[in-house]
Amino acid sequence: PNYHIASIPGDGIGVDITQAAKTVLATLSSASQAFTLTYTDLDWSSFAYLKRGYYMPEDWATQLRKHDAIYFGAVGWPSVPDHISLWQMILPIRQQMNQYVNVRPTRILAGTKSPVAACQKDPKLLDWVIVRENSEGEYAGQGGTTHGHTKDAIATELAIFTYVGIERIMRFAFEVAKSRPRKKLTMVTKSNAQRHGMVLWDKVFYEVAEEYKGVVEFDKMLVDAMTVRMVEKPESMDTIVATNLHADILSDLAAALAGSIGIAPSSNLDPTRKNPSMFEPIHGSAPDIAGKGIANPVGAFWSAAEMVRWLGNGKLDEIAEGLMQAIANVTVAGVKTRDLSGEKSTTEVTEAVCQEIEKL
Amino acid sequence: PNYHIASIPGDGIGVDITQAAKTVLATLSSASQAFTLTYTDLDWSSFAYLKRGYYMPEDWATQLRKHDAIYFGAVGWPSVPDHISLWQMILPIRQQMNQYVNVRPTRILAGTKSPVAACQKDPKLLDWVIVRENSEGEYAGQGGTTHGHTKDAIATELAIFTYVGIERIMRFAFEVAKSRPRKKLTMVTKSNAQRHGMVLWDKVFYEVAEEYKGVVEFDKMLVDAMTVRMVEKPESMDTIVATNLHADILSDLAAALAGSIGIAPSSNLDPTRKNPSMFEPIHGSAPDIAGKGIANPVGAFWSAAEMVRWLGNGKLDEIAEGLMQAIANVTVAGVKTRDLSGEKSTTEVTEAVCQEIEKL
Numbered sequence A, B: 001p002n003y004h005i006a007s008i009p010g011d012g013i014g015v016d017i018t019q020a021a022k023t024v025l026a027t028l029s030s031a032s033q034a035f036t037l038t039y040t041d042l043d044w045s046s047f048a049y050l051k052r053g054y055y056m057p058e059d060w061a062t063q064l065r066k067h068d069a070i071y072f073g074a075v076g077w078p079s080v081p082d083h084i085s086l087w088q089m090i091l092p093i094r095q096q097m098n099q100y101v102n103v104r105p106t107r108i109l110a111g112t113k114s115p116v117a118a119c120q121k122d123p124k125l126l127d128w129v130i131v132r133e134n135s136e137g138e139y140a141g142q143g144g145t146t147h148g149h150t151k152d153a154i155a156t157e158l159a160i161f162t163y164v165g166i167e168r169i170m171r172f173a174f175e176v177a178k179s180r181p182r183k184k185l186t187m188v189t190k191s192n193a194q195r196h197g198m199v200l201w202d203k204v205f206y207e208v209a210e211e212y213k214g215v216v217e218f219d220k221m222l223v224d225a226m227t228v229r230m231v232e233k234p235e236s237m238d239t240i241v242a243t244n245l246h247a248d249i250l251s252d253l254a255a256a257l258a259g260s261i262g263i264a265p266s267s268n269l270d271p272t273r274k275n276p277s278m279f280e281p282i283h284g285s286a287p288d289i290a291g292k293g294i295a296n297p298v299g300a301f302w303s304a305a306e307m308v309r310w311l312g313n314g315k316l317d318e319i320a321e322g323l324m325q326a327i328a329n330v331t332v333a334g335v336k337t338r339d340l341s342g343e344k345s346t347t348e349v350t351e352a353v354c355q356e357i358e359k360l
């Protein structure tokens, strides 16, 4: 089948790694003969914003809905305040495309090294899937400022949790846990201090958990204690479900513990499949290394593999696995960028992965 | 001088370690002849709550204000929902005693081991003071639930940031940074996603920073990226300032990276000294090991050292350092509890520390 992809390279290294991902996907497509991709290239970026005053045109949602998936590089550039760039592009896409799940698998890739001594000895200790609530909670977008220009200023952030929002993410998380060998789900909360929204979060978790009793093992962690457990007992966890903000923090920590934020992928999913889902590496636009040709494209490749898996809906899993294998062969061979203590360029890693795909 | 201390052992291992801290403080007092302590023992705990229906009596604030400081063990017990125990004791104390700063120093104690490979080679890499906003933000306590018993439930958490609240914590943090050899402050935010309260947070930070230009070096980190930097480049930071929730998470992570949550202290300070400040180890009540005599008392001793330092207001610094030295001598000698891969009991560690104090 042919799939239509909206490609949004965005800012900084987003441009480099989106290019790299397209190259690898083209090779995967021709080598496997299993699918083809047609791209719409969208110049929605901070540079465009600075030129014309907006990131996305008014009919952005309609444009995106004509596609089967969205491939996203990164957004954010020093000359635009971050809260403007994010609220004019990535966050509205996640919310209006009903991408209420953000899946962030984390493990130690063959040929790469964790900073944690125990994981250096046994890389298998760390193998997690973080399921992030992606539509509400601390990112609901409400709040405001009063007396803003005075010393009496007060500003608020309103986190909103809804029954429907919590129930659907819990259900999704339990299904992910059930599909994995260990069948174990750890729910993260801060309901000891946050006694309204997080208490509802806990309550709905236990309601949904009832349906999985005997099938999925589950436990509950406070977010602060969770960071300790991730460092000290990585092997004690498998699938993890957390709020929008908590999972944002924990997934960066997870990537660091696994070796590099440069390899970590994410899938912003609309599980109903009524809107296109979006695939993006979790690293940002990294202005400091943008345009230097040294960005790690592995997170982008892994995100591309997840996109292929999602598009195939069960039929392209082997092809996606092939891409993951090609990446592993390349990192094992030592073809790695600086963040993984290698010395190769983005292009060199990309070419190496393409060669491995052709050998499969 | 003699100081009046309100002692609140609270729940679980809070009882064991408060007892241990009092023993060590008594030894420090008699060995140094520099101060004495008189305690008021307050039975404010989950057990008391289950018996009589409240944690603290109505005049709790008046009672506490009669003291020079509060020594706090831990609160939380499985038979009381956490948000009840915390909002009936520790959080009201922090807020009403105007303890708007929570100071959390973290370093790798001599004789203990970080789980991070690089820090195992060079323990000096990690030496931070986390300055936590302790009075507002995500712990402001506002929010609520509507349609709570139905599937239309929505619940909110309202984070509140005020100019005055932000300014005072920033000022305190800059002063801490200035007092340390490296004179470096890292400010943590999430103003890219949280565009109201956190934007005010950033703005006030830069205003206060103006006054410290050329004196204190400073930078800004997003909370998610901060976890990565803590794991990958611990040596790049010194003093850290963050919101109530962010610092709660980061300080647990910091303790884990430094070796154990069991050694980590905290000082809840009212810098105006109009109300008593409160000293507590950052670990919780740990119901699983409560009453077994194996809790690590080091976090409690370190908190006691900070209390002595605060009470002396410059005059007891050497005495407090003596206690820290005694602790280090004991851990170096391998007299450690299980969480530090030792096999000693709470009492054995306590006795060893007392002996070291007497030798000083």
Ligand SMILES: CC(C)[C@H](C(=O)O)[C@@H](O)C(=O)O
Pocket: A086, A090, A248, A282, B192, B193, B224
């Ligand atoms: C860019 C930013 C809004 C984003 C987030 O906080 O969700 C990023 O950190 C991520 O994890 O995808």
Ligand SMILES: CC(C)[C@H](C(=O)O)[C@@H](O)C(=O)O
Pocket: A192, A193, A224, B086, B090, B248, B282
């Ligand atoms: C017990 C709890 C309310 C507390 C907090 O979240 O502040 C604890 O985790 C801490 O760090 O002191």
